[in-house]
Amino acid sequence: MTAATAAGGDAGGPRRFIPPLRAAVDARVFDHPLFAGVRGFADLLAGPGWPAVSMLDARLALPGVQLVEQDAALLADGLHYETRIAQGRIATRADNWHDLFNALVWASLPSLKRALNAQQCRHIAAMAPGQRNRAQAALTQFDETGVVVQVRDPAVLAAWDAHDWRALFEPSHWQGGGIGIVAVFGHALMEQALLPGRLLVGKCVLVQAQEEAACIDTVARAIGEGGVLGDPLQLRPLPLAGIPGWHEQQDDAFYGNADYFRPLRAGRQYPPPLLPTPIL
Template sequence: MTAAAAAGGDAGAPRRFLPPLRAAVDVRVFDHPLFAGVQHYRDLLLAAEWPAVPALDDRLALPGAQLVEQDAALLADGLHYEIRIAQGRIATRADNWHDLFNALVWASLLPLKRALNAQQCRHIAAMAPGQRNRAQAALTQFDETGVVVCMRDPSVLAAWDAHDWRALFDPSHWRGGSIAVVAVFGHALMEQALLPGRLLVGKCVVVQGDGEAGCIETVTRAIDEGRVLGDPLQLRPLPLAGIPGWHEVQDAAFYGNADYFRPLRAGRQYPAPLPLM
């Protein structure tokens, strides 16, 4: 399997990822910058035992929402997962990394999660049962593998537009603040990052402005108003291991791996960044 396919890249649908058992996770992985947004809940990641779903719900105390254990009794209501969330219940599997990270993202980026759910529900209501449109696919991709990026320097954006990865990942851009990861939103990225060294691809919404403050609010409003995530092709792929300091070895051979740092497809264009509110 190629690196990009394993990470949910443009090669098509990724194979099902099997996370490591809790006891097998090297806790040093949680020092990686990808987990920066959930450090407030680090104890839930490091504990030897899984948090029970009711205890997790009590701990996170999501306003207007409740984590409920996904079991046969819950699923018997026949509701769509997103519709159930809109009614205030987030189905959560016990002893499950994917759903634990999802819950932590709900706690960390609640307005963004709510905006995503509201858009999903609007599309569900407009579609025939069992059918999905491209906007729903985009919303799901962002939910699973989304990253919010802040961009200050238009020349760096031009490098990204062209898939000029060596220019995009010039350390001076990232250390100087020309470009920055504001938030890793995708809980599937966190689950896959449990295996150190995995070559992951984030699917990004970009905000252009002079600082990171306000970026999440900008993306939240754009999702709520339907100005972004109308199609999966609107999402910018970002090979996360290329970010300076995000991978152990980042030499010329690493950045020369065209299976991961993929060239731009003919005719592929990305939307302009959202202006910072």
């Protein structure tokens, strides 16, 4: 069993992921909870052929931005990918799982996508050409492998702080509302989950809130204000296969796999969860 995540954060080290051919993907894979946020686009995911980029653009009708097929003519403008988005065009490769999932996340979580793009563009403008800072790395990691998590129970948070994985993944916490997944944001996670059984690791931003509806707005606002994602170390790793019901085998031996459920590194600390802004 291979441990992996997208953006070089897997238990076995960075490697290039090669997704399966469209015809080789069993449509039942999209029943997994990881795909809950894009399940409304089942025909685009499980149809017999790839949607053309122009058709995808018309179908999703993203406000203020257009999906444009990435080709040599488009890239000839020399713009940074994020800068082009800020000007209203998302470069999208045809017949490509990664870019299809990216488009679907734009359709389902546009406020997060727009906040990330605006913050990336600020950093691009501040950096010398070809250079990247740690905030840009954090923003990219969240874009590729991000998960928004709602936490209500302080005991659950303490277990996560300590990498006490068995306590964190106690089913009663997830079934009783102490913790829950609000949204899988990372489109690279979705691409890798096309191959069932992979041990994916999400990079998480937490919100301490009673109402799930407030979580996405809270994260989008914090990204826009620069209050989160200033460094990759601020992101909390979450071994997604440990969530009750997210993996076929979840016995003691499974949770004892220290290559996947990694112990806390000495000195590693995580920022506290975000708090929703009170409505005045």
